[in-house]
Amino acid sequence: MNIPEIQAALEAVDIPQTERTLGGETAIKSIEERSDGLHIALQFSYPVRHIGTELANRVQEAVIAYTGDASIHLGIETDIGTHKVQPGVATIKGVKNIIAVASGKGGVGKSTTTANLATAMARMGARVGVLDADLYGPSQPTMLGVADGKPDQKNQKLIPVEADSGIQVMSIGFLVDTDQAVVWRGPMLSQALQQLLFQSEWNDVDYLFIDLPPGTGDIQLTLSQKIPVTGSVVVTTPQDIALIDARKAVDMFHKVNIPIFGVLENMSVHICSNCGHAEAIFGSEGGKNLAGRLNVPLLGQLPLSLPVREAMDNGTALQLLDNHPEIEQIYTAAAFQLALSVADKGKDFSNRFPRIVVE
Known part of the structure; x- marks a missing residue:
């Protein structure tokens, strides 16, 4: 498999219900070719469970031309961070x-x-x-x-x-x-x-x-x-x-x-x-x-x-x-x-x- 070509194809994938792409969101965490197929890990800074199925379908459509008969394994994670608040106010534990x-x-x-x-x-x-x-x-x-x-x-x-x-x-x-x-x-x-x-x-x-x-x-x-x-x-x-x-x-x-x-x-x-x-x-x-x-x-x-x-x-x-x-x-x-x-x-x-x- 040509991992750079797969990377480029993934970066162009549109995220459902947004005008954003996987590349623009730097959501591609890893791409690995293993004995059981291609493993793709995505990570988002916001929840995406409601678009998970549609997103998986788009990922498969984008890379299937590069994978042949190999299986595609997709993992989707979220890592929601703490964001800025008013000046001088500390965030709260938990x-x-x-x-x-x-x-x-x-x-x-x-x-x-x-x-x-x-x-x-x-x-x-x-x-x-x-x-x-x-x-x-x-x-x-x-x-x-x-x-x-x-x-x-x-x-x-x-x-x-x-x-x-x-x-x-x-x-x-x-x-x-x-x-x-x-x-x-x-x-x-x-x-x-x-x-x-x-x-x-x-x-x-x-x-x-x-x-x-x-x-x-x-x-x-x-x-x-x-x-x-x-x-x-x-x-x-x-x-x-x-x-x-x-x-x-x-x-x-x-x-x-x-x-x-x-x-x-x-x-x-x-x-x-x-x-x-x-x-x-x-x-x-x-x-x-x-x-x-x-x-x-x-x-x-x-x-x-x-x-x-x-x-x-x-x-x-x-x-x-x-x-x-x-x-x-x-x-x-x-x-x-x-x-x-x-x-x-x-x-x-x-x-x-x-x-x-x-x-």
Whole structure:
């Protein structure tokens, strides 16, 4: 076999659902001719389980002309790194990348988006966590099906509750009576958020999604000043009122040097379950126009959907994506775009440098 020719053919292979190639991503780890055939090892800096079959087919088509009757053995690995955050904020042990999900306005489906993006990312092969920072109205335990869970304690740290999807979940909802109102002032909220994040024993999380409360108040300020955030997602509906508040969230992230990875438009259109008629109840293209003005990707446009509402109420996010391919496709495409955006950021090497103490 001519290994250089095989290398060149592999480098030209397009990665499914992207405009990238194996060569451009330096994803070819090794090519070896062995007694049982050709062994190819690929490595990616983002999860690719959802495109694994299609990618394998493209690799085979690219090299089969050079291998003759020899077998082709393909191995695909991921090595997700830790990427840069705000200046002066240290990364957290056990968490590689943090993605904040914000809306600026309540009722636009931010928590639903967080739960389903996290579930999609986990199905793609990543290790995922969710921190419920909406301390007044924690909903992630219910949406992810762990409302009855309680975090264990080990070495004075809380062990996040694990959902069926493998997602590690931490929420104030595990620690307080969900029927009781949380009547706390801003400093207590900020302290509670930091305790939930820093005093939890996160287990090698590639992507930690933080479900933020509406607005641009104390929680958001704490997030920007003390929590290492890799980037953010802004959720909105097409409605003008929601877009006004979404722009405030965007402005907040710009002021605190947190990049925006994209806009996700929720409730884009209502499709009648009886006749199939589609109607843009909340207006149209608002999220798309906002993404255009920001020069960031539109991650997706989600319809008003009865299955989504039922799944969030019943805590069956994983089953939702398994059973509804049209919904799964939108969330998976959005999660993949996020993973690519994170991978494109510069890596964080601060933990490789010695700590300097001035006495």
